[in-house]
Amino acid sequence: MNEGEYTWYPGCSLLGNAKSYDTTTRQVFELLGLSLKELDDWNCCGTAAYSGMPLKRAIALSGRNLALAGNIGKDMATACPACYKVLLTAQNYMSENKLLKEEVCAVLREAGVEYTNGVPVRHILDILVNDVGEQKIKAAVKNPLKDLQVACYYGCQIVRPYALFDDREDPQTMDRLLKWCGATSVPFSLKTRCCGAMLMSTETDVAVELSYQILETARRAGADCVATACPLCLMNLDGYQDRMPQVRGRMHMPVVYFTQLLAYAFGIPVNKLELERNLEPVDDLIAKLEGGAVNV
């Protein structure tokens, strides 16, 4: 593997609703001196919906991305937990099921793609903590996130079913990253609790309740914002706060990508973080960040 060079698999969300995640990830990698080269001609990973299809089809879809990236030979970085999970699953099926692998390879060959041995699929949290590490992150910090209380929310897919680089129940990588940037991570027990995911569109009441638990726990822990690594989580947590129970008044909890906070800490101005894409107003958070910066 070439050190500091990664193949970037953005996935569909990062081109659409999670554009700010894409932008800030690229900024963060650039500021750390890492190369992040987008995979040429990538396709959708299939996400949860396509996993329900006959196995061969679902695996072939992700297999194509793995094959393309495998030919480049650099670790494939991804930010979306769904892409991460689906690509890992495909990889696992391919290495454990010889018959399936042969069938998928045949399908891919017809499409003109040669699958060799796949490629290491890495989540950016893993890369930032384990490849880059504390020293380099701390050295890159220009605006420490002083006084910022963050609840680190990982969502369910980064550590399930494969807990490759972090704990299944109590992951720590995001907490460590943000601490290195000067923030405080509040004690937060629902780090990997489900936000409701796709149920938000079909069983809205159920999903709103789940999202509410996460935000209310963060609020009670004294968080200024919730940092997440997942586009779908952000959408659910951010978009439905007006429909949540109002035991302690209406919820106003800013939910941001952890990369937005990193980018800010590394010196990217607040107006370049695309925070305006959030549905819930983030003025308080911005005030807090800017106030902190002034105080430095």
Added chain:
Amino acid sequence: MSETNGSPEIKKDEPRIGVYVCHCGTNIAGYLDVNKVAEGAGALPNVVVSRDYKYMCSSMGQELIENDIKEFGLNRVVVSACSPTLHEKTFRAACSRAGMNQYQFQMANIREHCSWVTKDYAKATEKAMRIVSAATHRVARNRALEERKVTIKPATLVIGGGIAGIEAALTIANAGKKVYLLEREPSIGGRMAYFDKTFPTLDCAACILTPKMSEAANHPNIELLAYCELEELSGYLGNFKAKIRKKARYIDEDLCVGCGNCWEVCPQWRSSEAVKKRKAGVKVFHHEATISPMGSCYIPTLQAVPKLPVIEKDTCIHFKTGKCNKCLEACTLGAVNFDQQDTYRDIEVGTIIVATGTKVFDAARVKELGWGRLPNVITSQEFEILCNASGPTGGQILMENGEPPKSVAILHCVGSRDENYNVHCSRVCCMYSLKIAHLVREKLDADVFEFYIDMRTPGKGFEEFYHRVMDEGVIMIRGRGAAVSDVPFTPEEEGKLMVEAEDTLLGMRRRVPVDMVILAVGLEPQEDAMDLGRMLGVSCGMSGFFIERHPKLAPAMTMAEGIFLAGTCQGPKDIPDSVAQAGAAAGQALALMDQGEVSVEGFFAEVAEDACSGCRTCVPLCPYRAIDFITDKNVARVNPALCQACGTCVAACPSSAITGQGYSDDQLVAELDGALLPLSDLFEEPEPVGAPGGGV
């Protein structure tokens, strides 16, 4: 077959083998062709007679062997049936009765090693044939050996001073034998010492336990080794040698009278707010219970036996700074001694009873249940202490704010029946949860909800108790408690703990707000069970508990001769079962010791003196110090009385001068030859129809 009744003319050492293939009902016969195996065996060299029979271990089966030995003049027997651990002794005895040397018997295991694990009928038959052939080839070379006698020291080491250990110790001591009762905690009494009431009779745990504790302490035949660890164990059945480390208490046992002056003044009470509020009552608790406000100088319970405090070096201020000395000053008898050191001693015993108990599941591992994070989520263990009349609240059930709860939820199966933690059922939790429910209802006007998967109440009076508790108005919800949340959805939920579960009877999600949650934590093997097992030669099963010799027929024995099991170290069980097993273990240990000496296997190592080069390689290797070096002859010699037939010297001898009796090279090579015989030799080709001649 020319030789029939009377006195057959046989050369003395010519092997005459009988082979018996057991059906084991359908356990073997249902999976392979026992007829064919018996027939094939009949064609093997030296086999005089071969038969198959439904149940070889029955008295009829045994008589069959005995009669054949007499009738055909057999001097070798192979029984091809189950595992030798089950019936080798049975058949050896049958052979002995008929006048054959029992070591010329060989067991061929075609059940565990074959019929139970080999699916294909034809393949299983072939494999069984090979196993039988191997045993038959081997047995022809089995020499007649004699059993050896070992003397048994009339003393027992009981490891663990909980209720099982105490019971075993008292039984043996009452029979007039010496007992060393070893306990690593400062006091004996084990887990039961922290219970308030016991199910289903609801008698006071302390009232039935403490008399036994003091009886054990005062018994002339029991020597209490409290606050001691087993460091090393050597020896074998009848002659074990144990090295015991007595841990420094920093209290002079001869001077201390247990007045309490020292522990009252220790400033190291753990100082959480909750603890301060609860401090009103008695202050002293077990360290496993987190609501215990415990100083560095403490006594485990006020009923501790021996009634001596102990100073915990790790937390004591004196050992860190040399200052404080409050306890030293408070003790008017001068019993506090910071210079005390660990001391060591060796003891010799004939038998050992392992009663090391369990540890309770660490509830912090199930993060979603909130223990250690949410106030008023406590474990059942903590509830016992809270409810205990000599507990911190004097037996009142109080929340952290000092108020009694108005509603309580009890969550079953925490850490049990859960693939993430322990697959096993901890067996006691359903019943103790019902007991807790009863105690809450008795003491408070509170709603009690039990969240259970299945209600498991198989014991005398247990189901009746379950009905009684239901009649008392406890609300049963069939569904595992999935999560405890302190995040309210409605104003009514504010300040409550919400238990979430899937009610499998109603088929719906439940969310029940309560004031207090009690987690019914399961039982796990002790953390160091494996280490102890290694020292004793007793292995641990999948779930980590010690394995008994036979799950049904020898539940208190182990594979190691002279070492027995009692109580929860063998698997989760309640007090009556622990006590019953302790009695069984004690009885079996006594039976051995009463004989004074027992026979052990005739296997031992033997040095061929003409081949011995006198290199002395073997001498230091023998773990039982059984090898002497005869200087004037310049050879090594094994003392058969001490040899345990471990084989270490056999493998080590560079001149191949040492033979393991019963496991000689020619026996093992013959066994291999038998197993690898070409198939056509094992099965005779089926005779063409109408062909002349024929087999037996």
